[in-house]
Every structure is written in C-alpha cells, then in structure tokens.
Amino acid sequence: MSETLVSPNANDTKSTIMEIDELWSFIDNKGNKVWIWIALCRKTRQIVARAVGDRSEKTCRELWNNVPKEYCKGQCFTDFWQAYQLVIPEDQLTQVGKETGETAHVERWNCTLRQRIGRFVRKTLSFSKSMLMHIACLDLFLHRYNLERATLLA
Secondary structure, three states, X not given: OHHHOOOOOOOOHHHHOEEEEEEEEEEOOOOOEEXXXXXXXXXXXXXXXXXXXXXXXXXXXXXXXXXXHHHOOOOEEEOOXXXXXXXXXXXXXXXXXXXXXOOXXXXXXXXXXXXXXXXXXOOOOOOEOOHHHHHHHHHHHHHHHHHHHHHHHO
C-alpha cells in the first residue's frame, strides 16, 4: 500500500489525522465472520493501513503496527470499541459517536467497498471461499483506490 500513498507534510499536523474503523464480511458462509480494520488519512482519503482478522485487540494491534511511522504520530478518531483504547496511545485517541461526523470519511469508505465489490456486501450470493482470496481481492481494491486518490491529489 505504501507505494501509492501520498506522504504527509511534516509541518502540517492535519496531514496525519486518521479515521479508523472496522467492518465485517464473511468467508464461505455467514457464520464465518471476518473483520476488516481500516486506517484512513482524513486529508488525502487514502487508506494508510489495513488488517484482517477478528474483532480483538490482537487484530487492532496488527492494524496499528501496519500504520506507516509518519502517521503514527497523528490524531486518531475511532468509535468506542474497547480495542482502540488498548492499542492506540491515549494522547492520540479520540473516541466519538457517528453523530459527530468525525469518522464520516471512513464510514463512507466502508460503503464504497461494499458497493464496488460484491463479496463485501452483507446480503450477497458473491463470497470468498478462502481467506487468501478475500485478502487478495481487498488488497487489489486498496491498491487501485489509493492510486486513484494519488492521481487526483497530484
């Protein structure tokens, strides 16, 4: 993902603000939920990191470890899921409700993912049969999405 990311401006603290959220999908059957965790740069609207797994502290930590170093210093807006409190430094974490609009961009991105790729829709006949294909499809989408955003920002 980092090859298509626009680098944040070191003098602009707003360029490292992230919105973080998770959404569920499934593999093989609806009883086999998998969670996709996303960190989105508010300024560029690019996805700076992702993790795929369950909805635990472990997967949240994996997401945080995938965030590029220059973004790890920025402010993070999340919902009230407890895993965020356990992983993201307290001085960088702001937990808010949806009504504040502080996570609107990442929530909108979740809708974009579900609209563009059938296997991520909640009620669908399209689904991944394996975790490998689920992640490959997600990563391809993320690469193309970030590349489009980088082109728009250039």
